[in-house]
Amino acid sequence: MYQKLEQDFRQQIDSGQLSPGERMPSVRELCRAKKISKSTVLAAYTHLEAEGLIEARMRSGYFVCQPQQPELKLPDTSQPKVRPTPVSADQVLLDIMERGAAFDLKPNAPGNEDSASLRRSLARAQRLEGSQQQLYYDDPQGSLELRQQLAQRIAHGGASVQADDMTVTHGCQHALLLALMATTEPGDVVAVESPGFYGTFQLLEALGLKALELPCSASDGLSPEALELATQHWDIKALVVSPSFATPTGASMPEDHKLQILSLAEKHQFTIIEDDIYGEIYFDLQRPRSIYSYDTKGWVILCSSFSKSLSRDLRIGWIVSERHIDTIKKLKIVTALASSQTLQLGVSNFLSDGGLEKHMRQQRLKYRQQHQQLTQLLNQNIPEVISCSNPKGGLSVWLELPKQINTLKLYSKARERGLILTPGRLFTAQERYFNFLRMSFVHPWTAERKKAVEDLGELVRQEL
Numbered sequence: 001m002y003q004k005l006e007q008d009f010r011q012q013i014d015s016g017q018l019s020p021g022e023r024m025p026s027v028r029e030l031c032r033a034k035k036i037s038k039s040t041v042l043a044a045y046t047h048l049e050a051e052g053l054i055e056a057r058m059r060s061g062y063f064v065c066q067p068q069q070p071e072l073k074l075p076d077t078s079q080p081k082v083r084p085t086p087v088s089a090d091q092v093l094l095d096i097m098e099r100g101a102a103f104d105l106k107p108n109a110p111g112n113e114d115s116a117s118l119r120r121s122l123a124r125a126q127r128l129e130g131s132q133q134q135l136y137y138d139d140p141q142g143s144l145e146l147r148q149q150l151a152q153r154i155a156h157g158g159a160s161v162q163a164d165d166m167t168v169t170h171g172c173q174h175a176l177l178l179a180l181m182a183t184t185e186p187g188d189v190v191a192v193e194s195p196g197f198y199g200t201f202q203l204l205e206a207l208g209l210k211a212l213e214l215p216c217s218a219s220d221g222l223s224p225e226a227l228e229l230a231t232q233h234w235d236i237k238a239l240v241v242s243p244s245f246a247t248p249t250g251a252s253m254p255e256d257h258k259l260q261i262l263s264l265a266e267k268h269q270f271t272i273i274e275d276d277i278y279g280e281i282y283f284d285l286q287r288p289r290s291i292y293s294y295d296t297k298g299w300v301i302l303c304s305s306f307s308k309s310l311s312r313d314l315r316i317g318w319i320v321s322e323r324h325i326d327t328i329k330k331l332k333i334v335t336a337l338a339s340s341q342t343l344q345l346g347v348s349n350f351l352s353d354g355g356l357e358k359h360m361r362q363q364r365l366k367y368r369q370q371h372q373q374l375t376q377l378l379n380q381n382i383p384e385v386i387s388c389s390n391p392k393g394g395l396s397v398w399l400e401l402p403k404q405i406n407t408l409k410l411y412s413k414a415r416e417r418g419l420i421l422t423p424g425r426l427f428t429a430q431e432r433y434f435n436f437l438r439m440s441f442v443h444p445w446t447a448e449r450k451k452a453v454e455d456l457g458e459l460v461r462q463e464l
Contacts, residue, residue, distance in 0.1 A: 075388070149352060172305035197247050217251060232431065407421060
């Protein structure tokens, strides 16, 4: 029944009978007028919302969205040199991190507020800090209650997880560190996405590992064919991969590619270290499945955290692996000893109260809208953009500028105007992606940030 209602409204929106900004009939009005159930109306509205045709406004109802901007051309599949490469961190990355601006074009402009219910949960936990329980170090594996809550949450992605196979970490980067330490030794070859997360390259450098960069599509992510070819030439010990909305491209790996990659891991006996930090930030109706959810033989280690979905200041992450759990627990003691009991208790309360799902519904809608606004701003202010990824989740796009533009040099000029760019060169251990940028839509497009995009467009044109 909801499909008919959905189709009727889609036709009215496409034909202009319902105009952008116009209020949709309320759920109650439709139930009464059409003699249908509330669940039927909500199902139709949920599908229309997922397609970006309507949006929910708090305490105001549903409204027709503005027309989506024309999509920019997608970047071509990357073509890195597929050979093991020593890694060296870039000074620009250190500069960006010192300014706390890794995801913000215009630092210190107004941003997103943390969830009020999360703050209340953390405050309640803080009040318990003086109790006897908080006078001792926590179990290095982390709070059992939190691990049980996380296991239930991970099940939403199709995976069956036991709390005993999980260790709480200080964020996803710490989880990735533990996974690499548990499965590799200095000098080993680790396959990675190209372009890939700069934090991964930092870890490889710190551990004395070699990065084997593999081609990636801006829409589908890592190429299984390239991985298969690489296994014929190098002894790969681990693959670090982010199949759901990988940074910087926002690519989402098709299910058959996940199965192909898992099959290669089983055949050649290398560990898949899955970074699932963006898995909760999806724009479609359903959360994508993790590679871990398909694994039955223990070749996948799952890593994630709340730093992207809840708050970057919330350094609570987790790592899941039945095969390596004993080694991981020992490494946790060496690298961090224990996790904050106060934070764990606060997050556990937040999860048990259902706060996360409510928060994420709001965040997904907001990020989808902010992504659409970014596309509009790029079309209006930087027509020189040659191509740009079109993610279905995550927090960033990967855009290509004319080849004569060096974004490392552009970074210095932008900084003089108070702008912080994230140059493409940071997302590789090779001399590549000099004319690429990662841009984020994590923050609302305030007047300051819109002006920042205008200023960036001026800087780009000065370089041509």
